[in-house]
Amino acid sequence: MLKTDTLIIGGGLAGLAAGGALEGRKDYLIAEKENRPGGLAATIKKGGYHFDFSGHLLHLRWPETRKLILGALKGNARELKRDARVYAHKSWTPYPFQANLSGMPDKVKSECVSGFLKAYAAGGRTPGDGSEVFSRWTRRVFGEGISRHFMLPYNAKLWQYPLERLTTEWCAPFVPMPRPEDVLQGAYGGKAEGLGYNTVFHYPKRGGIGSLANAMARGLGGLRLGLEVESLNLGKGVANVRHFGPVHFRRLVNTSPLDELIARAVDAPAAVRRAAAALRHNTVYVLNLGVKGASSQMHWGYFPGADFPFYRAGIATNFSASLAPRGCSSFYIELATPGSALDLASAEAAAIKGLKACGLIGSASQVTEKLWLKIPCAYVVYNRERARALPVIFGWLKSRKARSIGRYGAWKYSFMEESVKEGLEAAREILAGR
Ligand SMILES: Cc1cc2nc3c(=O)[nH]c(=O)nc-3n(C[C@H](O)[C@H](O)[C@H](O)COP(=O)(O)OP(=O)(O)OC[C@H]3O[C@@H](n4cnc5c(N)ncnc54)[C@H](O)[C@@H]3O)c2cc1C
Incomplete structure (x- = not known):
């Protein structure tokens, strides 16, 4: 039987930031179900390419987190000025x-x-x-x-x-x-220059966005990969971890999707379960493509038209040429569903047709590599049910001294930097004995 003061569910940026702030000061365990850290801020290597889970750009707004993130990257970051466009009515603007x-x-x-x-x-x-x-x-x-x-x-x-x-x-x-x-x-x-939150952004020079998570994970003695929390009892302070057994904890920091946490919490009251069951999210499928001979300098584009199956497409090599072999580009194309499965073969054909129609590629034969990545819970839906459910769920979690943070733990539309900020704040409260 393993005992820890603070159990952190998830080794994405929120969990890594919390673990980093507790390191050497408080006993903690980060249980991360995947065999890599970073959650959505990870990079997968395939055929000489580095593919992210769609464009993951650092919009840095707060001094403390800016310092932590750029410090972790140790010079492996560059600032870029946004070149984002919209394709509508057969024209770019x-x-x-x-x-x-x-x-x-x-x-x-x-x-x-x-x-x-x-x-x-x-x-x-x-x-x-x-x-x-x-x-x-x-x-x-x-x-x-x-x-x-x-x-x-x-x-x-x-x-x-x-x-x-x-x-x-x-x-x-x-x-x-x-x-x-x-x-x-x-x-x-x-x-019209300079409108919106993302006019400039940072991105790693090498290694994709996963290099940030890898840098933050380095030296974290409490990080355990391949550990999935299957169920937990918040009142008793015990979590059952797949292939591992029970872990006893005094405090819990959750960063996994809030609805899943409640489904796993065996002592959640019926009203809390009902509230969690009302939460909705979409699913995003990211088609990453390795492309030869593309020339657009654009970072990413938005596609409102019904004739395009995707809502956004970007060229990751325009953030960092090192993401692809010399002379090649790396594209990401984002398609959303309400949660239903996507027919990948026909989606891929339609996506390539769309890239040709807007001039980003000239022919399907330019595509030499591909990787589909699925984000089951991608954007949480804001509706009246969410507004009613969150106080019920967070009220119960607070009564159990549990925190739920990060984009999916807090069930909100937020950014990497915000997840890092929430991880630091959670650790600060724990260190203060709250
Ligand atoms: C399509 C898309 C594009 C985005 N683009 C940007 C962008 O350009 N810039 C930006 O700043 N942000 C962007 N984001 C948001 C960004 O991905 C998140 O804000 C951030 O990565 C969330 O980090 P997190 O640690 O809160 O959550 P996550 O990254 O989801 O980490 C949670 C972790 O918990 C683990 N986990 C889940 N369940 C369990 C369990 N039962 N047991 C153990 N481990 C578990 C997961 O494996 C995961 O590693 C984008 C998001 C999406 C969906």
């Missing part, structure tokens, strides 16, 4: 669409600009706060044209959930809100 309509046909442009000005005049500029559903909010804030040509089709493809039921708490940091002068300048003047 810079991202964000709402502030860069210059590439759109005249009719679309005037529909979008006049709709925006009308919405603006009607006072529709409040950031999403969850009190309104997305389909209504976007029309009120961006007007009919921008909503119809980008916001509604793009978000329907991404979330795979009715936009009349998707709430808007996630929008404020992620959906850029241009002023009328930005919209006019972006439509009839030049490119």
